[in-house]
Amino acid sequence: MKVAVLGGDGFCGWPSALQLASEGHKVTVVDNLSRRQISEKLSAPSLTPIRPIQDRIAAAKNIGEIAFEYCDIARDYDGFKRVLATVQPDVVVHFAEQRSAPYSMLSSSERTYTVDNNVSGTNNLMSALVDLQLRPHIVHLGTMGVYGYNDDFGEIPEGYLDIEVLQTQKKVTIPYPGNPGSIYHLTKVLDHQLMQFYAKNWGFQITDLHQGIVWGTDTELTKSDPALMNRFDYDGEYGTVLNRMISQAQIGFPLTVYGSGGQSRAFIHIQDTARCVSLAAHNPPEAGQPVQVFNQVAEVHTVSDLADMISSKTGTKIGYLDNPRKEAAQNSLRVSNEGLRSLGFEPIRLTDNLMGEIEETVGKYADKLDKDVILSNARW
Numbered sequence: 001m002k003v004a005v006l007g008g009d010g011f012c013g014w015p016s017a018l019q020l021a022s023e024g025h026k027v028t029v030v031d032n033l034s035r036r037q038i039s040e041k042l043s044a045p046s047l048t049p050i051r052p053i054q055d056r057i058a059a060a061k062n063i064g065e066i067a068f069e070y071c072d073i074a075r076d077y078d079g080f081k082r083v084l085a086t087v088q089p090d091v092v093v094h095f096a097e098q099r100s101a102p103y104s105m106l107s108s109s110e111r112t113y114t115v116d117n118n119v120s121g122t123n124n125l126m127s128a129l130v131d132l133q134l135r136p137h138i139v140h141l142g143t144m145g146v147y148g149y150n151d152d153f154g155e156i157p158e159g160y161l162d163i164e165v166l167q168t169q170k171k172v173t174i175p176y177p178g179n180p181g182s183i184y185h186l187t188k189v190l191d192h193q194l195m196q197f198y199a200k201n202w203g204f205q206i207t208d209l210h211q212g213i214v215w216g217t218d219t220e221l222t223k224s225d226p227a228l229m230n231r232f233d234y235d236g237e238y239g240t241v242l243n244r245m246i247s248q249a250q251i252g253f254p255l256t257v258y259g260s261g262g263q264s265r266a267f268i269h270i271q272d273t274a275r276c277v278s279l280a281a282h283n284p285p286e287a288g289q290p291v292q293v294f295n296q297v298a299e300v301h302t303v304s305d306l307a308d309m310i311s312s313k314t315g316t317k318i319g320y321l322d323n324p325r326k327e328a329a330q331n332s333l334r335v336s337n338e339g340l341r342s343l344g345f346e347p348i349r350l351t352d353n354l355m356g357e358i359e360e361t362v363g364k365y366a367d368k369l370d371k372d373v374i375l376s377n378a379r380w
């Protein structure tokens with residue numbers, strides 16, 4: 001297949017692009033390198049010394065067929081359309097969004113940037129495909145946070161809820177109500193609505209992957225050559241909780257648990273992200289169907305469970321902080337991941353061994369860990 005990977009220079013996109021290329025697909029990475037620029041602006045570069053995109057692409061030739069197109073999919077509609085017309089993709093995997101919740105809540109300019117970038121990028125993709133009369137299978141990276149994190153409706157199903165309407169006693173299936181907790185998460189709710197419309201009106205085949213928090217850094221392929229190394233973020237805005245706490249333990253920084261740590265969240269290892277994206281790419285919904293949703297998650301943990309695990313392993317103290325975010329102090333969360341499992345997904349679980357691998361990677365660059373970027377500047 002010909003696969004366009006939008007946002008393929010990022011943390012999830014790069015290992016997924018390599019995975020697809022290794023399977024024999026002809027991959028084109030499309031990216032505007034904005035993530036690298038934001039890192040510089042925040043003085044928080046990837047801890048791992050990632051190579052320039054040109055070096056990555058050159059090294060990836062040993063894995064498979066992979067090319068790069070520089071393009072801002074949210075702001076350069078004509079350029080993006082030209083790329084899609086040239087590539088003629090069978091599948092478009094869409095990672096190209098501003099993905100940090102705290103970053104999206106920093107101030108008016110980051111709120112506006114996140115909405116413009118994410119929603120326009122998603123709309124431009126489908127709008128250009130309408131103009132070009134192309135209908136590749138679109139695989140969009142969404143997030144578990146579109147559901148909110150509670151079990152008010154029981155186990156979180158995959159995108160849709162079966163309900164009985166009190167007024168009519170009719171049984172109907174509706175898209176699960178959006179309940180985002182940040183401007184970033186809100187953009188994923190808006191993306192989903194846009195995709196439902198394009199599927200209904202123009203017959204697009206779309207899969208939305210509602211992914212949990214990704215942890216880890218390497219996959220088998222990113223490990224195979226230093227030039228293919230994946231990025232690793234631990235700063236207050238872009239680091240995600242488990243990767244952050246593993247990094248903090250390396251330098252004895254008290255583990256930054258927000259509030260009491262009773263927040264339950266869904267997690268997935270980066271290797272599984274790449275595998276699930278490939279599974280999804282190979283399994284489009286029927287044409288004319290609403291958006292297919294898979295919950296791309298392996299397991300659920302509370303923040304305090306993770307902190308306790310790391311603290312008892314490393315002896316690092318836990319530093320409870322006032323929660324800078326507006327979210328439930330504690331919640332229970334049950335999530336179905338039946339869709340991907342039925343396609344063969346066997347989740348990697350968080351084990352001491354795997355945490356050890358990350359500790360080893362972070363340990364190699366421990367002298368580059370900057371205490372000044374650990375705390376988040378966002379409050380909401």
Ligand code: NAD
Pocket residue numbers: 006007008009010011012013030031032033034035036071072073074075094095096097098099117121141142143144211212213214215240
């Ligand atoms: P990332 O920031 O590392 O990667 C995103 C990539 O998209 C970057 O390379 C960036 O330069 C590019 N990009 C952003 N806007 C663009 C634009 N307008 N035009 C072209 N390229 C653009 O983020 P990530 O962690 O790899 O996340 C990828 C996707 O997966 C995001 O959509 C995110 O919402 C979703 N996701 C991530 C996680 C996680 O824990 N990392 C969890 C759930 C969902």
Ligand code: USQ
Pocket residue numbers: 099100101102142143144145146211212213214238239240241242244256257258259261263265266303323325327
């Ligand atoms: N948290 C801490 N301490 C920290 C950082 C976070 O206690 O140092 C807590 C947060 O308050 C939150 C939880 O840990 O309750 C998760 O926070 P996070 O920063 O790891 O993840 P989040 O902001 O939800 O966003 C990440 C990715 C985003 C993705 C989302 C998946 O950045 O792209 O969409 O995970 S999900 O959370 O399932 O919606």
